[in-house]
Amino acid sequence: MRKRLLCVLTALALATAAATAAAQDPADALAKLAWQIGPTQGAIAGKATVKVPDGYVFLGAAETRKLNELLHNPPSGDDEFTLAPKDLHWFSFFHYSDIGYVKDNEKLDPDAILASVREGTEQSNEERRRRGWETMHVEGWSFKPQYDKTLNNLEWAILASAEGSSEKIVNYNTRLLGRHGVTEVVLVSDQSGLTQAVGEFKQLVPGYAFNDGEKYTEFRPGDHVAEIGLAALITGGAAAVASKKGVFAAIGLFLVKAWKLVLVGLAAVGGAIGKLFGRKKDSSGQ
Numbered sequence: 001m002r003k004r005l006l007c008v009l010t011a012l013a014l015a016t017a018a019a020t021a022a023a024q025d026p027a028d029a030l031a032k033l034a035w036q037i038g039p040t041q042g043a044i045a046g047k048a049t050v051k052v053p054d055g056y057v058f059l060g061a062a063e064t065r066k067l068n069e070l071l072h073n074p075p076s077g078d079d080e081f082t083l084a085p086k087d088l089h090w091f092s093f094f095h096y097s098d099i100g101y102v103k104d105n106e107k108l109d110p111d112a113i114l115a116s117v118r119e120g121t122e123q124s125n126e127e128r129r130r131r132g133w134e135t136m137h138v139e140g141w142s143f144k145p146q147y148d149k150t151l152n153n154l155e156w157a158i159l160a161s162a163e164g165s166s167e168k169i170v171n172y173n174t175r176l177l178g179r180h181g182v183t184e185v186v187l188v189s190d191q192s193g194l195t196q197a198v199g200e201f202k203q204l205v206p207g208y209a210f211n212d213g214e215k216y217t218e219f220r221p222g223d224h225v226a227e228i229g230l231a232a233l234i235t236g237g238a239a240a241v242a243s244k245k246g247v248f249a250a251i252g253l254f255l256v257k258a259w260k261l262v263l264v265g266l267a268a269v270g271g272a273i274g275k276l277f278g279r280k281k282d283s284s285g286q
Contacts, residue, residue, distance in 0.1 A: 029070050030088070033063045037086075044081050045096035047214050048176075048183060051207030058083050064093065071188075083204065090189040090197035092204075098181035100226035101219050104152065108231055110144045116235040117158060135163040142170050142194065145234055152177040152216040153205070154230055157194070170194045172201070175233045178210045179218045182226075182233065 036042065036059070038052035043060075052058045059067060061079035068080070071091075081094040118138040125135040143157035157172040172187040172194065189197035210216070 030067075033059060033066055035059060035063075042081060042083060044094050044183060044208075045079055046211075047096045047178065047181070048208060048210045050081075050083060050094070050204070050209075052083060053204070053207070055086055056083060056204070057086055067091075085200065089193055090187060090201070092185055092187045092201055095184045096181055097184055099228070100181065100224040101179060101216075102177055102182055102226045102229065102233065104147060104149065104177065104230060106229035106231060108145045108147065110141060113145060113231050113234050114138070114141060114158075116231075120236055121160070134165070136169070137161050137163065139168065143172065143198075145230075147230060151205070154233060156234060157198075159191070167191075172198050173234070174201075174205070175230075176205075176208060176210075177216045178214050179216055179223060180214060183208070183210075184233075 035057040036052065038056040038058070039054050040052045040058065042050045042052050042058035044050060045061075050058070059082035061081060064080045064082045067082055078095050078097075082091060083094065084091045121136055121138050128135050137160060139159040139161055141157070142159040143155070145154065145156040147154045154175040154177070155173065157170055160169045160171075161167075162169060168191045170189060170191050172189070174185040174187070176183040176185065187197060187201050
């Protein structure tokens with residue numbers, strides 16, 4: 001009996017060790033996600049589509065939740081969708097927010113916006129400490145807010161640092177305005193690769209399109225108009241409007257969710273993942 005128990009315990013220990021090893025292997029975990037390999041088309045919350053060209057991959061909402069866990073990003077509670085190059089040297093996360101039609105006639109004040117984001121981020125650190133996460137600190141603009149009236153596209157990038165780390169974090173943000181809401185996009189890259197990542201991402205933006213009836217130019221009198229403007233899309237004011245909490249508590253929680261991190265060492269497994277995508281494509285005959 002004792003010998004049988006020892007065998008069972010040994011088997012359990014080996015199984016646990018194997019499961020732990022698998023959980024610690026980013027390449028294996030990433031490979032198991034249900035990637036959609038380009039060329040294809042990704043659907044965004046039933047409101048829009050994005051072209052996924054050759055060399056890129058896409059994840060739906062359920063698989064993006066798994067990806068965020070792997071990247072140590074806290075759950076947002078909202079559906080997000082992922083578009084990335086096959087070697088995963090950067091990621092972009094898409095989320096549609098049905099806050100209404102955002103008027104784009106507001107003049108942006110970068111200094112005031114940055115001060116608000118910095119204050120909100122420090123407020124969000126209370127939530128991060130409570131959850132045992134590393135705190136974040138805003139360093140400044142990496143790219144000041146800029147709005148394109150032709151494309152109805154707002155973009156900016158903020159440079160931040162994480163407590164206890166010498167690495168800088170840069171999240172490049174885009175807001176694509178629609179008739180009934182806004183698509184929020186966060187591009188995540190390390191600082192050294194940001195310029196290349198943004199350049200590649202901008203080439204993909206023309207492949208994003210709101211569905212018929214959802215385009216910004218299709219606004220009609222009587223449509224719901226958002227209670228916020230362009231600046232609040234940057235500072236998290238949409239969260240404050242939708243929340244019964246205090247303004248900075250709501251914005252702080254928004255910023256806890258808004259910051260996306262790059263998994264340390266992910267670049268080292270990118271090549272292996274890229275080869276795997278190649279094998280999948282060959283086997284599928286695409």
